[in-house]
Amino acid sequence: MEKKTQLEVAGNAALVVVDVQKGFEDPFWGRRNNPEAEANIAALLDAWQGTGRPVVFVRHDSPAGSRSPLRVGHEGNDFKDFVEERRGKGAGPEVLVTKSVNSAFYGEPGLDGWLKGAGVRQIVIAGIQTNMCNETTARMGGNLGYDVLFPLDAMHTFDLAGPFGWTATADELTRATAVSLHGGRFARVVTTEDVVAAAR
Template structure:
């Protein structure tokens, strides 16, 4: 992988509330360790880091502002960062402050996206980044998600959802889906 000095790391919703049993079974127990490795590499290289937090508006959500679960997990809570975005929808591009404007003002064209949930806010942010013309890379092992129910009793495991995200993003041309080691080797 070849990254320029302005390649930004977007760390999506790495919040304590995702440790709540409310979410159910998760995949990838190594996600936080891989996120920490990416944050450290980006900090060491003095590349831009963007932290994103989901401020849920749903009553009872572990991610609602004012609840302990809204806080960032220790793995990123004290991470150096250049921008802090808050949002209440899936895409970091619909947060405050304006992520796209911030990236464009700095001439940033490459994004590495990691965080929680693989098939929700991470995938949505990566898709939008690809649609907006950014070169998006998603280290899938620096994300995790949870089992999810759909229509008609359909249920997919977290592993199945992560695989679907990989296919959607890479197969759909939105992002290159790789491993954390691939990114760090660049």
């Protein structure tokens, strides 16, 4: 049996909380998975803010004139209450990054510059959606040289239809993301429990 290696979380590792917005509660998206996602995201936020580590809050701003539940000026653009209540409460540095594409690295202010300015080399990604903005941010983070931790139980996604009549459930998409990121060495797929334990 393979021995489990102890997870290490850097003293200045940044928690990147992606798109935890009210608009993702809209039936528009379909069936979701992982009902424990929000509790695990909250646990990560509490651990990060309690230890003074940096937190990045990422918000997806869809165009105001679109039909997206995440559009600017619509209540769905707001962070979910448990995230909004924690903003500004940490002992460490915090930043709000707004974006209109999948990767948090293509937002304002520039995430890569902010992280490098703070000397951060390790990031932990949590939020919504697993196989969309979270995966895209993780891939780009890995390409930019960051040590990326991806706590799979601190995120969720939705069932999805693709080409050729193919469909995939939220759980199938989650597994595919985990295998691609971990197997491809873009990120290390881990659990919230292990990350929180290592952070404390």
